[in-house]
Amino acid sequence: MTMDVNSQGGKGTATPGGANQECAGCGKHIKERFLLKALDLYWHEDCLKCGCCDCRLGEVGSTLYTKANLILCKRDYLRLFGNTGYCAACAKVIPAFEMVMRARNNVYHLECFACQQCNHR
Structure with a gap:
């Protein structure tokens, strides 16, 4: 899922469509200049947070993840629901949230990613 950052274009509560928008998180009207649109709903920037780590999703990127009625940042989604794999060199588990190298x-x-001849990383 992606988020859109929209400007309301002034101090009023009107959005580009002319209607007042209610925040899906807190239920209050959005009076701020900027709002987020995610999951076809509008949000205050402070109200759209990860259900695990409470980070503000508008600050960590333009993508969010949903599963099991949770709204999550990428890191927590992968930690909770990502697939783990095995390293081709050491055969140990690679957690879903860990950075990896891929070759074919x-x-x-x-x-573990190193030259097979000289062992240089």
């Missing part, structure tokens, strides 16, 4: 169909821990 193989996936490696960053520290």
Whole structure:
């Protein structure tokens, strides 16, 4: 899912469509100049937060994830629901939220990705 940041174009509560918008998070009218649109709903910037870590989703990117009635940031979505894999070099588990290196169909821990001839990373 992606988020849109919209400007209301003034101090009033009117949005580009002319209607007053209610925040899906707190239920109050959105009077601020900027609002977020996510999941076909409007949100105050402070109200659209990750259900796990409480980070403001508008500050961490333009993508959010939903599953099991939760709104999540990418990191928490992967931590909770991501697939784990195995490193092609050491055969140990790679957590879903960890950065990896890919080469063709193989996936490696960053520290395991090295030249097979000289072992240089």
